[in-house]
Structure formats: structure tokens, C-alpha cells
Amino acid sequence: MTRSRYRIISSSNPYFLTCTVVNWITLFNDPKTVQIILDSWSFLQDHDRLRLYGYVVLDNHVHFIADSSDLVKEVGNFKSFTASRILDRLQKEGRQFLLDQLRRGKEKHKQDRTYQVWQEGSHPEMVFSEDVLLKKLQYMHYNPVRRGYVDDPMHWRYSSAGDYSGKSGLLKLKGMDLR
Secondary structure, eight states, rough: OOOOOOOOOOSSEEEEEEEGGGGGOTTTTSHHHHHHHHHHHHHHHHTTTTTEEEEESSSSSEEEEEEEHHHHHHHHHHHHHHHHHHHHHHHHHTTTHHHHHHHHOOOOOOTOOOOBBBOSOOEEEEEEEHHHHHHHHHHHHHHHHHSSSOOOOGGOOSSSSTGGGOOSSOOOOSSSOOO
């Protein structure tokens, strides 16, 4: 039996996904940590394992719209890879306070690890039309505005908002031709 009504049921549609850090811990306030997220998406796209339509990285979660022939597997790979790299970085830099928080945030049933970076699941919502795609992109791109970080979505560096306004972003979106 599934734990959630949010499931990936089609490989022919993109999905709006949310990956949240355990206990909403602020991890992505450091550009080097955000770069781990961006590098992972770039790798998955470069190897034709994921098509990214849009994204935003906030301080404690990411939203993205993507599709893949095996999206469940690739989201799992994304979360596993980024968690491993983030933990390596925190340990290398002696960031014990954050490591302690990630240890306390670990689900009790996860006996195979000391720390947990991501909450379970990715809350997938199927994007079944262009109208839904535009609504999800707008929701995602305006998230930093609603949080009071910027006044205009174009001013949030870690977002694909610029790509949809004709500017080059930090990642090349391979999910669609934007121009």
C-alpha cells in the first residue's frame, strides 16, 4: 500500500516535484551547496536521464518540473547523489551544527545511515497540459517573492525564471525549447 496519493503514474508527462530538507533545515544558503543541486540536474540532463522544464532552489527545498523514462528512479538518484555530496561537504568543512540537525532529523526506520538530508517523497504532481505547466512555473518562480527574498522572480539567482524571459540561466533547460 502506498503512503501517499501523490505518485508518478505516467512516463509520458512531466511532473512538478518538491524535495524538502528534513525538518526544513536551511542548507541552501551557501552557493557551493546549491551548486551540488545544479550539477546533479546538469549531469542527469547531459546523460539524457532527465529533462528539466524549470526549477527553483530555496533555502530548504527545491521545486522542479521534469520528465524521464524512469522518473521515480532518477529522482531517487538525484536525492541520493546530492545527499551524499552535501554530507561529504559538511563533514569536510566541520559543519557539526548542521550535521547534528541532519542526524536528529533522520527517520528512525533508516538504520542504514547516520544522517538524512531529504524528507521522504517528492510530492509529484502530473503536468497534463500547457496551462498546468504555466501555472506550476509561475508558482515555482514566484516562491522567492512570496517568501520576501526578492521583489521580482527574475532577481532570484537559483531559478529558471530568467530562462522564460529570454535570458540564460544557470542551467540549460533541455525539457523544452524556450526560444
